[in-house]
Amino acid sequence: xxxVAAEHVADVRRHRTILPVTTNPxxxxxxxxxxxxxxxxxxxxxxRDWILSNFIHLAYDEHPVESPSxxxxxxxxxxxxxxxxxxxxxxxxxxxxxxSFAQFVHEQLxxxxxxxxxxxxxxxxxxxTYGQSPRHHDVLLHGSDSDAGIAHLLGYDEVIRFETTQxxxxxxxxxxxxxxxxxxxxxxxxxxxxxxxLASYRFDPRFVVAELxxxxxxxxxxxATQGLVMPDDxxxxxxALEAYRDELLDTPSDDTGLDLHAPRALFEHxxxxxxxxxxxxxxxxxxxxxxxxxxxxxxxxSALPVAMFSAKHNDDRxxxxxxxxxxxEIIKQQIGTVTDALDCRAR
Numbered sequence: 001x002x003x004v005a006a007e008h009v010a011d012v013r014r015h016r017t018i019l020p021v022t023t024n025p026x027x028x029x030x031x032x033x034x035x036x037x038x039x040x041x042x043x044x045x046x047x048r049d050w051i052l053s054n055f056i057h058l059a060y061d062e063h064p065v066e067s068p069s070x071x072x073x074x075x076x077x078x079x080x081x082x083x084x085x086x087x088x089x090x091x092x093x094x095x096x097x098x099x100s101f102a103q104f105v106h107e108q109l110x111x112x113x114x115x116x117x118x119x120x121x122x123x124x125x126x127x128x129t130y131g132q133s134p135r136h137h138d139v140l141l142h143g144s145d146s147d148a149g150i151a152h153l154l155g156y157d158e159v160i161r162f163e164t165t166q167x168x169x170x171x172x173x174x175x176x177x178x179x180x181x182x183x184x185x186x187x188x189x190x191x192x193x194x195x196x197x198l199a200s201y202r203f204d205p206r207f208v209v210a211e212l213x214x215x216x217x218x219x220x221x222x223x224a225t226q227g228l229v230m231p232d233d234x235x236x237x238x239x240a241l242e243a244y245r246d247e248l249l250d251t252p253s254d255d256t257g258l259d260l261h262a263p264r265a266l267f268e269h270x271x272x273x274x275x276x277x278x279x280x281x282x283x284x285x286x287x288x289x290x291x292x293x294x295x296x297x298x299x300x301x302s303a304l305p306v307a308m309f310s311a312k313h314n315d316d317r318x319x320x321x322x323x324x325x326x327x328x329e330i331i332k333q334q335i336g337t338v339t340d341a342l343d344c345r346a347r
Contacts, residue, residue: 017109018143021154021164026051026272028162029264030068031155032077035116035140036193038154040082043195049203050081052276056211057221058269059232060240070244070262072269073236075225078116078191081201086113086192090179093190101176102151102169106144108192115141116191120178123171126157136179136187141172160260160309205280212276212342216335238335241266245327258312263305270301270334277341289344294337300330 020042028034037051057073078085097104105115121127121135129135142164143152149169157163167175179187214221218239222231235243244262251258274294278286300323307319 016145050201058240060235060243068259068261082199084194088190090188102172114193118187119175123175126165263308267301297334
């Protein structure tokens with residue numbers, strides 16, 4: 001390549017960049033968890049050791065204020081062995097951002113850093129509240145074109161699909177500035193991620209078995225990090241599953257506040273559990289003794305998000321009612337399969 005052509009390529013790269021993400025990560029029920037996983041799986045989809053060593057625990061909040069009642073437990077969603085991470089508060093970051101947040105994002109992306117922050121989706125096209133009402137929400141910015149004045153961001157769109165969409169630099173600046181006076185700590189958080197190609201993580205069966213036993217015992221996984229932060233006062237593991245089951249069974253038929261995130265999280269949890277147990281037992285033992293038995297659990301949790309969506313948006317609860325009749329037995333089968341798989345491995 002001659003020097004003129006090389007300078008042209010370098011100039012193009014300074015003006016446009018899109019960092020890889022996947023819109024179908026293993027975890028996407030909740031955006032804070034989904035974003036790091038989306039980055040890692042886009043760069044190294046074959047590496048399953050870290051994700052199968054995590055997302056074992058569920059947490060249930062009996063009195064949720066802002067978050068859904070059921071979610072994955074994670075001490076720190078941004079901590080990931082495959083990512084370099086920089087954290088800061090909005091106030092501290094402001095000294096580096098200057099007059100244009102979009103320009104700042106562009107420069108970080110050119111250096112390979114994804115930008116996670118909160119913006120007001122009133123200004124963001126293809127978001128449920130676009131042009132209608134304020135909504136401070138987290139996004140992952142992963143691409144930018146300074147010539148076109150466009151940024152690329154990942155998140156849930158107007159029809160609740162986890163997608164990458166576009167926003168103009170002008171709208172992005174307005175969306176970021178609109179959060180300037182947000183009083184919730186989460187809305188003031190700022191994280192930069194960069195994929196680390198030299199990182200390694202190994203699946204440790206002893207660790208995973210211990211975590212599964214804690215899950216079955218409804219133990220609090222926060223005890224492992226109590227030296228850094230006091231554990232949350234929530235229900236965990238099997239107790240969390242049972243509490244969420246009871247919540248759904250007790251939900252009045254005219255309740256319009258049904259949450260779509262928790263059913264998706266349960267589908268992801270059950271799918272990863274199947275993959276995890278297969279790895280622990282070996283494909284042959286899993287297939288001969290547990291695969292068919294656990295398929296009933298997978299079918300149930302695959303159908304639950306669809307039934308919940310239909311109940312919430314189509315006012316049709318027929319599928320949800322049919323599933324609820326089976327839910328107590330499904331949880332028994334789910335717990336029984338995990339318990340028996342661990343016993344099988346110990347023999």
